[in-house]
Amino acid sequence: MTRYSTGAIALHWLIAFALAFELALGFAMPRGVEGFALFQLHKSVGIAILALTVVRLGWRLAHPRPAPLERGLAHAAAHGVHVGFYAFMVLAPLTGWALVSTAPVNVPTVLFGIVPLPHLPLPGSINEMVEETHELLAWCGIALFLLHVAGALRHEILLRDRLLERMAPGGSRPLGGLLALGVIALGIAAFLAIGSRQAPASEAEALPPQAEQTAEAVLPEATPSPSEEATATAEEEPGAIPQWKIRPGGRLAFSVGNGDAGTIDGSFAKWQGAIAFDPDRPETADIRITVDLASASVGDATQDGMLAGDEFFAVSQFGKAVFSASSARQTAPGRYTAKGTLQMKGMTLPQTISFRLAGEGLHRKAQGSATIARTAFGIGEGSAAESLDPNVSVSFSFEADGTVPAN
Ligand code: HEM
Ligand code: HEM
Structure with missing residues (x-):
């Protein structure tokens, strides 16, 4: 043979x-x-x-x-x-x-x-x-x-x-x-x-909050300097605060480190916002974002099922997360932070978000981020989450149209 x-x-x-x-x-x-x-x-x-x-x-x-x-x-x-x-x-x-x-x-x-x-x-x-x-x-x-x-x-x-x-x-x-x-x-x-x-980075990943150079590209071309803005505000009659309607197509994403396995990235399909905000008078802001936690997805049905479960969001008991802030602060031209609270999984804790605005007048594009201490809310308990970072990065981007309510 x-x-x-x-x-x-x-x-x-x-x-x-x-x-x-x-x-x-x-x-x-x-x-x-x-x-x-x-x-x-x-x-x-x-x-x-x-x-x-x-x-x-x-x-x-x-x-x-x-x-x-x-x-x-x-x-x-x-x-x-x-x-x-x-x-x-x-x-x-x-x-x-x-x-x-x-x-x-x-x-x-x-x-x-x-x-x-x-x-x-x-x-x-x-x-x-x-x-x-x-x-x-x-x-x-x-x-x-x-x-x-x-x-x-x-x-x-x-x-x-x-x-x-x-x-x-x-x-x-x-x-x-x-x-x-x-x-x-x-x-x-x-x-x-x-x-x-x-390569295909999601829109949110393409614009991480720390990527200053990319961020500048979305700033309005002629952003007034803080001093100019202050004068303008002082001279103008403080009219009613615009209410913003979020256009479809916005994105609310999250990302969390998972030890050596890299990061877990996902997004929420359903969320909405009630936003009253005047870019020139951020202190008068009133922001409320409601997120349907059952709409969280990391792109895989099995993992999404885990996210909805008791060790993570426990959606059968706590279906929504709500961020509310009744004021914001300008930190640089077109950039703001809002200190408020986040209500999630039966707890309400202080939460800050930062964002920047592009566009003009009553059509603006908002992009921002927040770091959420998930463990404080009891999200990701048990051995399944051992290697997850305690902080979750959340990023959002959306376009909105404003209307100024008649006085
Ligand atoms: C370009 C790729 C490959 C070529 C040209 C090749 C060629 C050969 C040849 C000519 C023999 C016979 C040797 C003899 O008569 O003594 C052989 C046997 C063998 N090859 Fe490959 N091989 C290739 C890829 C692989 C790969 C990827 C494996 C991995 C599993 C593998 C595993 C074996 C084993 C275990 C034997 C011995 C079979 C036995 O005696 O039980 N070969 N191979
Ligand atoms: C002949 C069979 C297999 C070969 C040649 C193979 C090869 C590899 C290689 C080259 C890597 C990348 C190593 C690194 O860069 O760290 C890898 C990673 C991995 N493999 Fe396999 N594998 C095999 C079977 C399996 C099986 C059967 C499973 C599970 C049922 C598995 C699960 C994994 C996992 C989870 C990783 C990722 C490790 C990490 O980076 O976290 N592999 N494998």
């Missing part, structure tokens, strides 16, 4: 393609919520590799291999790489599985959107160690891959002993070569394609 059995060949290439894709996916998938679907795919493909490997090991025991072409050191090296590969194919998925089973934020896995993967009964204390091992194994896998391909090339180019034919479907060398190139190409292409998906 000079070739591997058809089953062994099929499994070799199937697993090789899956592994190339899986490694690329693992390194390139974005951490945080935008990578959620890719994480599910990574876990699904990883467990599929584990299942295929079990079949492959069974197959190998039942079907004899062709006798080795070489003896001595070269044989030992090739054999070492093959044994290493088998160990890697079992341990990489197992450490991945252990990693998600012990993660502080409990995210369920549904393989290919169909089969739920139970968590392994392992202590949370080993999470960091398993995560490091998983990454280390991935690098070992790449090293094995390079050694394995170098070995195959040595046989092809230096020894010309047609080794590839032993692992090629139908013993066809061109087909073997094509499959080999395909495996490498898939790994590189997947890495580049997934890596380049990381």
Whole structure:
């Protein structure tokens, strides 16, 4: 017998393609919520590799291999790489599985959107160690891959002993070569394609409050200086305070650090505001923003369900969060802060928001942010939230039209 059995060949290439894709996916998938679907795919493909490997090991025991072409050191090296590969194919998925089973934020896995993967009964204390091992194994896998391909090339180019034919479907060398190139190409292409998906920042992310330069771009072109404004205010008759109607299309987003896993970003789909505000007389402001907490989404149904649950918003009991402020203060041209209160999960605590206004007259664009101490409100309790930062950044942007009520 000079070739591997058809089953062994099929499994070799199937697993090789899956592994190339899986490694690329693992390194390139974005951490945080935008990578959620890719994480599910990574876990699904990883467990599929584990299942295929079990079949492959069974197959190998039942079907004899062709006798080795070489003896001595070269044989030992090739054999070492093959044994290493088998160990890697079992341990990489197992450490991945252990990693998600012990993660502080409990995210369920549904393989290919169909089969739920139970968590392994392992202590949370080993999470960091398993995560490091998983990454280390991935690098070992790449090293094995390079050694394995170098070995195959040595046989092809230096020894010309047609080794590839032993692992090629139908013993066809061109087909073997094509499959080999395909495996490498898939790994590189997947890495580049997934890596380049990381860019689309949400509108809120594109304008973080500290990004002063970006912020300046949205300021009105001819913003009066504070002194000019003060004179103008003094000279004008203090008319009625404009009431603002928020246009559809606004955004209220939140973001919270989640340890090594990056950040969790989401937004509220339903919220409304009753705003009385005169940009020239911010002290007369009356602002009330009501947020429907059940409309919070991080882009994944399972996690959204957790957000609505008792450990987070407890929406069945406390459906709304309300920010109210009865005054605001100008801090720079077009920039304001409003100190008020935030009522959430049965508690009312002091809360400051800051914002800037662009536009003129009775059509303005507001953009702002706030930092909310979630733990003070009892939001994110229990082990599921252990690695979440205690502070959540909230950002909003909307356009509004003002009307001045008749006196
Ligand atoms: C042969 C199978 C697998 C390979 C080759 C593989 C490879 C990788 C690689 C290269 C990374 C990125 C490492 C880093 O940059 O930190 C990664 C991360 C990860 N893998 Fe896997 N993986 C496999 C199976 C699995 C399985 C079965 C699961 C779960 C059921 C899993 C869960 C994860 C998770 C959650 C991360 C993210 C760790 C983090 O950055 O927080 N992996 N994997
Ligand atoms: C470009 C990619 C690849 C090429 C050209 C290639 C080529 C080969 C060849 C020619 C053999 C037969 C060696 C012999 O007869 O002694 C072989 C065996 C083997 N390959 Fe690959 N391979 C590739 C990718 C992979 C990958 C990604 C894996 C990872 C799982 C892998 C795992 C193995 C294993 C474990 C064996 C030994 C099979 C056994 O004896 O049980 N190969 N490979």
